[in-house]
Amino acid sequence: MWMQGDTVLEVTNLSKKIGDATIIDDVSFRLNQGEIKGLLGPNGSGKTTLLKLLVGLLKPTGGSITVEGYSIQKDFEKAISHMGALIENPDFYDYLSGYDNLMQYVRLVPDTSKNRLEEAIELLEMEGYIHDKVESYSLGMRQRLGLAQAFLSRPSILLLDEPTNGLDPEGIQDLRNYLKRLKSEGVSILISSHLLAEIEMICDRVIIVDQGQIVSEGILDDVRSMQSEEGRYFFRLLDMDKFIQLPKTDPLCQKVVEVVADGFYIQGTEHEVARMNRLLVECEIDIIGIERVQATLEDAFLSRLRRKR
Numbered sequence: 001m002w003m004q005g006d007t008v009l010e011v012t013n014l015s016k017k018i019g020d021a022t023i024i025d026d027v028s029f030r031l032n033q034g035e036i037k038g039l040l041g042p043n044g045s046g047k048t049t050l051l052k053l054l055v056g057l058l059k060p061t062g063g064s065i066t067v068e069g070y071s072i073q074k075d076f077e078k079a080i081s082h083m084g085a086l087i088e089n090p091d092f093y094d095y096l097s098g099y100d101n102l103m104q105y106v107r108l109v110p111d112t113s114k115n116r117l118e119e120a121i122e123l124l125e126m127e128g129y130i131h132d133k134v135e136s137y138s139l140g141m142r143q144r145l146g147l148a149q150a151f152l153s154r155p156s157i158l159l160l161d162e163p164t165n166g167l168d169p170e171g172i173q174d175l176r177n178y179l180k181r182l183k184s185e186g187v188s189i190l191i192s193s194h195l196l197a198e199i200e201m202i203c204d205r206v207i208i209v210d211q212g213q214i215v216s217e218g219i220l221d222d223v224r225s226m227q228s229e230e231g232r233y234f235f236r237l238l239d240m241d242k243f244i245q246l247p248k249t250d251p252l253c254q255k256v257v258e259v260v261a262d263g264f265y266i267q268g269t270e271h272e273v274a275r276m277n278r279l280l281v282e283c284e285i286d287i288i289g290i291e292r293v294q295a296t297l298e299d300a301f302l303s304r305l306r307r308k309r
């Protein structure tokens with residue numbers, strides 16, 4: 001029996017080189033039993049590659065992966081039997097119903113069963129359309145079908161690559177509920193995304209990857225507080241000419257990252273935003289509004305980490 005907190009997936013010094021490029025660079029982390037871990041990183045940071053390595057779709061050039069105590073390299077069959085994955089868009093036969101697609105899978109894959117299929121349909125609340133042809137499915141329904149398929153072999157570990165892509169806020173909310181249900185059944189989940197906002201409500205902990213490396217790991221509150229220290233703000237101005245003519249002697253002007261037709265963006269702390277506001281007022285530049293632009297991983301958080309490195 002695995003206890004809460006046991007490590008179900010252990011990745012040690014994992015690397016993947018393709019040609020001259022190092023796509024995954026010395027990555028180590030653990031996934032614990034019953035945990036939902038977010039794998040966050042901008043596009044091109046290596047999330048899909050990492051997940052493909054974890055399920056054996058790619059071979060690492062260094063390091064090791066252990067699943068429930070079995071090495072992916074030495075004990076592939078045993079290791080892989082514990083994992084379900086949804087990586088990129090799964091292929092389905094559009095002219096068959098969702099049910100028949102899943103039945104095909106049940107016939108092909110050992111350790112799956114019709115009972116399990118019924119369970120997955122119920123768990124993911126797919127009864128309403130499971131007998132409709134897949135060609136009539138929305139993206140959210142397809143995602144759910146993919147999730148059901150990943151779930152059929154009763155995996156103790158589920159790997160999901162950007163499952164929120166293309167879902168509306170309601171779909172994301174539903175996904176979150178299904179994953180919580182899976183978690184309560186003891187399933188451990190690794191879920192990737194390039195948008196913090198889309199998975200922050202789903203995960204217990206996150207790993208942040210950038211350029212193939214883990215740059216930060218922790219509970220989300222830590223990430224959020226690091227992120228909120230600096231933000232990107234938009235100052236909408238009445239008269240841009242006045243701003244452009246302003247002598248940029250104040251060091252605060254170095255915080256301006258982009259100037260557009262009706263205003264400018266600065267990257268800074270709330271304190272700096274307040275100072276900028278005062279500076280503009282003193283120079284008689286009228287401000288129509290100041291908005292915080294939603295901080296993406298890319299701008300606030302990663303730029304700080306990159307500077308530190």
Ligand SMILES: Nc1ncnc2c1ncn2[C@@H]1O[C@H](COP(=O)(O)OP(=O)(O)O)[C@@H](O)[C@H]1O
Nearest residue numbers: 018021023041042043044045046047048049050
């Ligand atoms: N087969 C490949 N050959 C060469 N470069 C690749 C290959 N697959 C991915 N890459 C590169 O590896 C990096 C990470 O890609 P990927 O894992 O898809 O990132 P993410 O899923 O985070 O967007 C990207 O720079 C991508 O161009």
Ligand SMILES: [Mg+2]
Nearest residue numbers: 047048049162
């Ligand atoms: Mg990807």
